[in-house]
Amino acid sequence: MQDDDGHIVAQDITVAYGDFIVQRDLNFTVKRGDVFIIMGGSGCGKSTLLKVMIGLKEPATGDVLYEGTPFWASDDSDQEAMKRKFGTLFQSGALWSSMTLAENIGLALKQYTSLSDAEIGDVVAYKLMLVGLSGFEDYYPSEISGGMKKRAGLARAMALDPDILFFDEPSAGLDPISAKLLDDLILELRDSLGTTVVVVTHELASIFSIGNNSVFLDADAKTQLATGDPRELRDSHPNDIVRTFLRRGVPEASAA
Amino acid sequence: MNAALTCTVTPDDTLAVTLAGDWLLDASLPGIEPVIERLQAAPAAVSFDTSDLGDWDTGLVSRLVSIRHSAEANNVPIDDSGLPEGARQLIALAFAVREREGARRKARDIGFFEGIGEKTLRVVGRSRDLLAFVGELMLSFGRLFRGKATYLRSDLVQYIQEAGAEALPIVSLISFLIGMIFAFVGVMQLNNFGAGIYTADLVAVAMVREMAPIMTAIIMAGRTGAAYAAQIGTMKVNEEVDALTTLGVDPVDFLVTPRVIALIVMLPLLTLYGSLMGILGGTFVGLSMLDVSLVQYMSQTVNSVGLNSLLGGLFKSVVYGSLVAIAGCQQGLACGNSAMAVGQSTTRAVVMGIVLIVVSASILTVIYINLGI
Numbered sequence: 001m002q003d004d005d006g007h008i009v010a011q012d013i014t015v016a017y018g019d020f021i022v023q024r025d026l027n028f029t030v031k032r033g034d035v036f037i038i039m040g041g042s043g044c045g046k047s048t049l050l051k052v053m054i055g056l057k058e059p060a061t062g063d064v065l066y067e068g069t070p071f072w073a074s075d076d077s078d079q080e081a082m083k084r085k086f087g088t089l090f091q092s093g094a095l096w097s098s099m100t101l102a103e104n105i106g107l108a109l110k111q112y113t114s115l116s117d118a119e120i121g122d123v124v125a126y127k128l129m130l131v132g133l134s135g136f137e138d139y140y141p142s143e144i145s146g147g148m149k150k151r152a153g154l155a156r157a158m159a160l161d162p163d164i165l166f167f168d169e170p171s172a173g174l175d176p177i178s179a180k181l182l183d184d185l186i187l188e189l190r191d192s193l194g195t196t197v198v199v200v201t202h203e204l205a206s207i208f209s210i211g212n213n214s215v216f217l218d219a220d221a222k223t224q225l226a227t228g229d230p231r232e233l234r235d236s237h238p239n240d241i242v243r244t245f246l247r248r249g250v251p252e253a254s255a256a
Numbered sequence: 257m258n259a260a261l262t263c264t265v266t267p268d269d270t271l272a273v274t275l276a277g278d279w280l281l282d283a284s285l286p287g288i289e290p291v292i293e294r295l296q297a298a299p300a301a302v303s304f305d306t307s308d309l310g311d312w313d314t315g316l317v318s319r320l321v322s323i324r325h326s327a328e329a330n331n332v333p334i335d336d337s338g339l340p341e342g343a344r345q346l347i348a349l350a351f352a353v354r355e356r357e358g359a360r361r362k363a364r365d366i367g368f369f370e371g372i373g374e375k376t377l378r379v380v381g382r383s384r385d386l387l388a389f390v391g392e393l394m395l396s397f398g399r400l401f402r403g404k405a406t407y408l409r410s411d412l413v414q415y416i417q418e419a420g421a422e423a424l425p426i427v428s429l430i431s432f433l434i435g436m437i438f439a440f441v442g443v444m445q446l447n448n449f450g451a452g453i454y455t456a457d458l459v460a461v462a463m464v465r466e467m468a469p470i471m472t473a474i475i476m477a478g479r480t481g482a483a484y485a486a487q488i489g490t491m492k493v494n495e496e497v498d499a500l501t502t503l504g505v506d507p508v509d510f511l512v513t514p515r516v517i518a519l520i521v522m523l524p525l526l527t528l529y530g531s532l533m534g535i536l537g538g539t540f541v542g543l544s545m546l547d548v549s550l551v552q553y554m555s556q557t558v559n560s561v562g563l564n565s566l567l568g569g570l571f572k573s574v575v576y577g578s579l580v581a582i583a584g585c586q587q588g589l590a591c592g593n594s595a596m597a598v599g600q601s602t603t604r605a606v607v608m609g610i611v612l613i614v615v616s617a618s619i620l621t622v623i624y625i626n627l628g629i
Binding site: 056 | 498
């Protein structure tokens with residue numbers, strides 16, 4: 001496996017809504033197998049950047065390179081092919097509410113594989129077991145709790161064995177224990193499947209426990225302030241804003 | 257104890273404000289105008305005496321905040337040592353973060369012509385969105401016929417049931433009543449000329465050609481068009497539509513096309529059924545008010561409605577059905593990101609549906625007349 005060019009490379013990305021620039025000049029590299037954190041204060045454009053990366057929103061300038069291929073410069077069918085290698089867990093889970101968990105997970109398999117219904121059933125059961133929801137095939141999303149919805153959403157994101165998993169604020173709305181369990185699950189899946197993981201979050205506990213690479217976005221400067229291992233950024237980054245954020249606003253003198 | 261406020265100016269030009277009694281929100285509190293007025297004269301300082309102050313809550317603090325605003329505007333220093341410790345801390349907290357420059361919303365002054373211009377541009381934009389949506393729908397139908405569209409058959413069946421069988425009761429009621437109303441009017445007027453039997457023609461032609469298609473379509477705009485907008489709008493808010501897109505499933509293929517097909521298939525059937533119910537209602541009134549037999553009335557009805565009228569009416573309902581479904585689904589997909597936006601797009605779906613129905617009804621009627629149908 002050659003990682004020299006990085007699995008995902010952001011090149012001079014500027015994201016904007018109309019004339020309003022959210023973030024500009026974003027450049028970072030995600031290596032294969034990284035758990036890459038997109039962090040920053042509320043409203044700095046983390047989720048918007050994620051939308052650019054998963055192909056929901058076109059950047060004003062710049063491009064995202066997947067294994068060297070620019071996503072937004074590619075034509076529709078190539079984009080579809082690249083999207084097949086993504087799995088996304090949305091903030092609210094975003095399970096299709098009119099379908100059971102089994103149908104939610106099975107839709108991607110139906111769309112992209114020629115498996116029979118029975119085989120799809122087996123795959124669905126296996127994916128649900130991975131996230132600890134075995135036996136919940138015939139439940140509707142409205143019948144399960146918020147934490148279970150997130151895990152079911154993760155099972156759906158993993159349906160096609162993606163190369164890259166994207167998470168939009170995985171721990172938002174979860175109690176500390178469930179959030180920790182989800183973090184552990186993300187790490188286990190990364191280790192066993194070799195998936196590259198991109199996480200949007202501002203939960204410091206998550207950032208330090210799972211992240212080994214990151215980009216820090218700032219709402220005032222409207223660009224990235226730092227990129228690298230979040231622990232190193234906390235301990236030795238020259239910019240005050242980055243260090244303060246990662247220390248939860250506690251000044252360095254009193255920080256342990 | 258009742259709240260009381262007195263203020264005096266001491267010899268060293270300090271405005272001394274004395275607060276006494278219970279300053280609670282639900283009590284009647286004295287106005288702070290005297291203090292504000294004296295602050296205009298820019299005394300050297302303001303101080304407070306609260307030795308007789310009883311209980312206090314937001315009622316006191318909000319007034320102290322107003323006094324502080326006024327004092328700052330007049331450059332009068334405030335000596336808050338006389339205030340209770342808690343109130344002092346709350347005021348310090350309230351003033352800790354200053355109002356962000358430009359954060360306060362000001363009502364924008366829009367001139368008459370500017371308003372008209374903006375509204376016109378909005379209407380133009382919406383029409384363009386609708387046309388673009390129709391284009392996307394056509395592409396989606398193309399994919400469907402080539403077998404490349406992803407959708408669930410079970411969804412389609414469910415939409416057909418929702419837009420068909422489940423709408424029968426309301427369609428029966430409205431059509432039956434409309435048939436009766438037409439028959440009443442017909443009997444009253446035509447009997448003057450001794451032509452009461454032509455009531456059968458009036459009811460049958462009116463129902464089959466115009467009323468059944470348009471009434472059924474309006475019922476479906478309120479019933480199914482609104483439901484489509486609300487369903488798709490809620491999915492948009494929940495990021496379910498984004499989830500489809502990231503999976504490489506076109507939301508139009510998956511969500512819109514099956515719904516449009518359901519309405520295009522079911523509305524003509526409902527219209528046919530509605531015509532029948534209307535004629536039934538007319539027959540009911542005709543038989544009870546006219547001196548004719550059922551056989552006479554029925555043969556008069558059958559002779560009055562040609563195949564052209566029937567097919568013309570059914571074609572109209574196909575057009576109306578697609579318009580209602582398009583309005584509902586387009587508004588659903590254009591929905592914003594809040595619960596409020598879902599409500600707005602539902603309302604817009606119904607209004608747009610009805611407007612489209614009426615406009616196309618006029619156009620189609622003119623075309624039919626010119627074609628001699």
